[in-house]
Amino acid sequence: MPLSSSHLTVASPKPAASCADCAVKPLALYGARGIDFSAEISKVRRECRRVAARRMILRAGEAPQDVYTVLEGWAYRFLLLPDGRRQILGYYLPGNIISLEALHMARMHMSVQALTDMMLCVFDAERFKAFVKDHPAVAAEAERACIQRTILTDNRLMDLGRRTALEKVARLVLDTYARLAHRGRVDGQTFSWPLRHEHIADTLGLTPVHVSRTFRALRQQGLLEIHGQEVTILDAAAMLLTAGLPDDYLSADGRHRHLFGKSIEPA
Amino acid sequence: MPLSSSHLTVASPKPAASCADCAVKPLALYGARGIDFSAEISKVRRECRRVAARRMILRAGEAPQDVYTVLEGWAYRFLLLPDGRRQILGYYLPGNIISLEALHMARMHMSVQALTDMMLCVFDAERFKAFVKDHPAVAAEAERACIQRTILTDNRLMDLGRRTALEKVARLVLDTYARLAHRGRVDGQTFSWPLRHEHIADTLGLTPVHVSRTFRALRQQGLLEIHGQEVTILDAAAMLLTAGLPDDYLSADGRHRHLFGKSIEPA
DNA sequence: CGAAGTCTTGAACAGAATCAACTACGGTGG
DNA sequence: CCACCGTAGTTGATTCTGTTCAAGACTTCG
Numbered sequence: 001m002p003l004s005s006s007h008l009t010v011a012s013p014k015p016a017a018s019c020a021d022c023a024v025k026p027l028a029l030y031g032a033r034g035i036d037f038s039a040e041i042s043k044v045r046r047e048c049r050r051v052a053a054r055r056m057i058l059r060a061g062e063a064p065q066d067v068y069t070v071l072e073g074w075a076y077r078f079l080l081l082p083d084g085r086r087q088i089l090g091y092y093l094p095g096n097i098i099s100l101e102a103l104h105m106a107r108m109h110m111s112v113q114a115l116t117d118m119m120l121c122v123f124d125a126e127r128f129k130a131f132v133k134d135h136p137a138v139a140a141e142a143e144r145a146c147i148q149r150t151i152l153t154d155n156r157l158m159d160l161g162r163r164t165a166l167e168k169v170a171r172l173v174l175d176t177y178a179r180l181a182h183r184g185r186v187d188g189q190t191f192s193w194p195l196r197h198e199h200i201a202d203t204l205g206l207t208p209v210h211v212s213r214t215f216r217a218l219r220q221q222g223l224l225e226i227h228g229q230e231v232t233i234l235d236a237a238a239m240l241l242t243a244g245l246p247d248d249y250l251s252a253d254g255r256h257r258h259l260f261g262k263s264i265e266p267a
Numbered sequence: 268m269p270l271s272s273s274h275l276t277v278a279s280p281k282p283a284a285s286c287a288d289c290a291v292k293p294l295a296l297y298g299a300r301g302i303d304f305s306a307e308i309s310k311v312r313r314e315c316r317r318v319a320a321r322r323m324i325l326r327a328g329e330a331p332q333d334v335y336t337v338l339e340g341w342a343y344r345f346l347l348l349p350d351g352r353r354q355i356l357g358y359y360l361p362g363n364i365i366s367l368e369a370l371h372m373a374r375m376h377m378s379v380q381a382l383t384d385m386m387l388c389v390f391d392a393e394r395f396k397a398f399v400k401d402h403p404a405v406a407a408e409a410e411r412a413c414i415q416r417t418i419l420t421d422n423r424l425m426d427l428g429r430r431t432a433l434e435k436v437a438r439l440v441l442d443t444y445a446r447l448a449h450r451g452r453v454d455g456q457t458f459s460w461p462l463r464h465e466h467i468a469d470t471l472g473l474t475p476v477h478v479s480r481t482f483r484a485l486r487q488q489g490l491l492e493i494h495g496q497e498v499t500i501l502d503a504a505a506m507l508l509t510a511g512l513p514d515d516y517l518s519a520d521g522r523h524r525h526l527f528g529k530s531i532e533p534a
Numbered sequence: 535c536g537a538a539g540t541c542t543t544g545a546a547c548a549g550a551a552t553c554a555a556c557t558a559c560g561g562t563g564g
Numbered sequence: 565c566c567a568c569c570g571t572a573g574t575t576g577a578t579t580c581t582g583t584t585c586a587a588g589a590c591t592t593c594g
Contacts, residue, residue: 079421079422079424079425081425081429081511082511085429085430086429087424087425087428087429089421089424100414101414101417101418103410103414104407104410104411104414105414105418109418109421110421133403136400136403136406139403139406139407139410140371140406142410143370143371143406143409143410143413144371146410146413146414146417147367147368147370147371147372147413149417150368150413150416150417150420151368151372151376153417153420153421153424154346154356154376154377154420155346156424157346157354157356157420157423157424157427158346158348158354160424160427160428160472161354161427161469161470161471161472162348162352162353162354162469162472163352164581165581165582196539196540196541197540197541198540202428202429203428204428205427205428205429206582206583207582207583207584208540208541209541209542209543209582209583209584209585210581210582210583212540212541212542212543213542213543213582216542216543228591244348244349431549432549432550463571463572463573464572464573465572473550473551474550474551474552475572475573476550476551476552476553476573476574476575477549477550477551478573479572479573479574479575480550480574480575482573483574483575535594536593536594537592537593537594538591538592538593538594539590539591539592539593540589540590540591540592541588541589541590541591542587542588542589542590543586543587543588543589544585544586544587544588545584545585545586546583546584546585546586547582547583547584547585548581548582548583548584549580549581549582549583550579550580550581550582551578551579551580551581552577552578552579552580553576553577553578553579554575554576554577554578555574555575555576556573556574556575556576557572557573557574557575558571558572558573558574559570559571559572559573560569560570560571560572561568561569561570561571562567562568562569562570563566563567563568563569564565564566564567564568
């Protein structure tokens with residue numbers, strides 16, 4: 001079993017020559033839902049930036065200078081308490097926009113950190129703001145993105161407040177599967193899984209120790225297996241059951257799509 | 268100690284003759300931050316509707332026909348699990364807009380219910396959508412409202428994932444104080460508190476029994492007192508300390524405002 | 535090969551849930 | 565006016581889910 005089949009791991013692609021060829025364009029604000037402002041946006045683009053795993057991208061309290069689109073890799077947004085407690089709020093995957101809040105807030109209320117090595121498309125915040133202002137269709141996409149994120153975090157609130165550790169972990173795995181599948185980044189039932197137990201714990205309100213025990217339970221019941229940085233879902237039906245998700249959640253267009261904000265989901 | 272001093276309880280005001288005189292205009296999308304579209308919005312307004320406590324306002328899965336502005340009273344939005352578990356996601360107070368998501372989502376992902384008797388200003392969703400589309404400044408306000416809500420729920424995520432019951436309850440009380448103070452609806456340190464223990468429990472991921480014990484602890488330490496439907500904060504400094512909030516949180520314009528999304532907060 | 539970081543496992547502990555009984559209260563109707 | 569009733573809140577005893585602490589094993593990488 002190969003530990004790093006090339007198309008699942010975080011690659012280091014060359015940036016597209018122009019935004020028109022951008023791999024994540026259909027996922028981005030300026031290329032989604034039939035609209036295509038890649039010509040205009042390419043003038044706003046500043047650079048492509050490589051960011052190493054664990055590097056901070058934005059810090060709470062700072063005024064964001066840049067807006068980013070994720071081209072490759074994973075990042076996460078989080079809050080930190082003075083005593084060190086951390087809550088991870090969500091994950092950014094390729095195509096997601098980072099610091100949407102720069103459009104309206106002077107300062108960041110949360111921090112963002114690279115989980116893996118990343119490639120980011122960097123825009124100047126002020127120019128991006130002006131670009132959005134001049135293009136109502138893009139502004140509408142931005143608000144759609146914000147609402148989609150709300151739906152995701154609302155479901156996460158339900159996770160944290162009212163679900164068991166087993167349910168939480170199963171849902172995180174399936175959620176991630178759905179988001180990666182939407183990007184064509186799953187290979188059958190196998191997909192990239194760069195999260196350490198500490199990340200999962202800080203996402204779901206658990207401890208790393210208990211995350212370990214929870215995964216053991218899922219493994220022992222034959223629901224999934226983990227090798228290196230990849231997860232494989234072995235029994236999708238059982239996973240959905242323990243996650244309390246509808247049977248059609250993993251199919252492209254389940255009837256319950258609106259309830260989970262699944263299809264086009266900014267972090 | 269009177270159980271219902273008139274200006275704190277949920278009144279039944281007569282609707283303003285025109286939107287220009289609307290009491291909550293400065294809080295609403297169409298009247299905030301210096302802009303004033305009360306003339307235009309009055310054409311979009313359909314009616315003023317009285318809603319009794321406990322009535323459902325919107326149901327998850329439905330396509331919302333209306334958009335509402337809260338004129339008076341409290342409502343809450345929540346998710347429900349098939350087995351009856353409930354997660355309350357947030358509260359709507361006077362001036363907040365209900366079903367912002369109608370602007371972009373065909374169906375509701377959550378339900379909304381009246382907590383107290385309410386007075387709602389009702390708009391037709393389609394016409395409201397058109398109105399927003401025609402007024403970029405209002406659209407910008409809508410997105411600002413969405414981002415503000417994100418900040419609130421992000422902090423709630425931190426509550427649920429990483430804070431103790433005592434911290435959670437203290438924060439909910441202070442959060443509510445700040446939101447009501449912003450509306451001029453506090454009388455010294457006393458304010459309306461229509462939440463039953465079950466609501467608090469479903470908001471904070473606790474049980475009603477444990478909420479009861481937690482309030483006992485706060486009472487016994489002299490931090491607050493509750494009489495009927497009103498809370499009084501007796502020791503604000505100690506409350507802030509146990510909530511882990513900065514000293515200036517309750518002052519009008521604390522340095523940390525951006526971290527809590529406090530000042531202009533849609534539910 | 536060694537070292538640091540991560541994961542696993544066990545044992546003891548704690549915070550909150552559950553179960554169940556009892557109390558306080560506001561409203562209703564006799 | 566008061567007895568009754570349903571709802572909400574309180575309190576205690578017990579259980580449970582998840583935490584904490586600590587030791588050992590496994591990876592990964594220099």
